[in-house]
Amino acid sequence: MTKPGHRRFGLFAHITWHTWRRQRVVRHDDVPIITRSILDAAARNSVHVLAQAVMADHVHVLVSFRPDQTLTPFIRDAKSESSRRVNATKPDRMVWARGYYAGSLSHTHLAAARMYIARQRAKHSDLIPPRVDRPRGRAPGLTNSDSPKALA
Template sequence: MPLWNLYYHFVWATHERQPLITPIREAPLYQFIDHKTTELGGSLHAIGGIADHIHVIVSSPPSLALSEYIRLIKGSSSRYLNANHPSPSAKFKWQQEYGVFSISPKNLDLAIAYAQTQKRHHAQGMTFPRLEPDAIFTPTSP
């Protein structure tokens, strides 16, 4: 079995930054992403967000392309939420864009803390712009 030590910080938003990650959906969504990450051979280290986007800190095996990981996570989590936690007002959908950043092992704890305290960071206006690039969250035209 190969040895690998790869850490990534993913950021992605809901479709058109709609506030679709409601308090009722948040815990099931995070649990689903944890389960799916494990199923894909990775490890979820942290997850956190606000109503319109999430930050996910994972270890992913080198055999799984990052674009494939995000495609599988976003697609399956949308289907899961729409089937198990539907909303009468809006179908759950992710924006196509995403951001991904590599994390050195020495900075892993900082990345975990940042993801886990997203609500506080946003409430206090103390986010790291580099980890929340506007280009990721700008709605695209139809």
């Protein structure tokens, strides 16, 4: 009789990415859209989201993943899908910057990482996505030729 294979893994990462030019363009109403987009991208890419925080100019995500998975497709999917969904709700654009940060964590550091992400709103109270319906879009002095598409 053959024993079932034993597989256990503990691969964890803290991932962050920010808006183009760190503009504070994420609004309160965008947060659930971005959160859902990240969770949907995680499901499509076999990544498990353990914690996340969406701020006005950046996102933190704590994930676990299998050794046969890479994080790049998940991050690409989460960023593109969240911006597509947010931009479908408003005429002005929210754009993520190119790139991301991903750092590996030991399971012994998960509690501290969860706490760090949970405290983002307290740590960066000035970066809580505002509830007010302020105009979004380009920073003062930004011209069409400075747009992310023009600079790409």
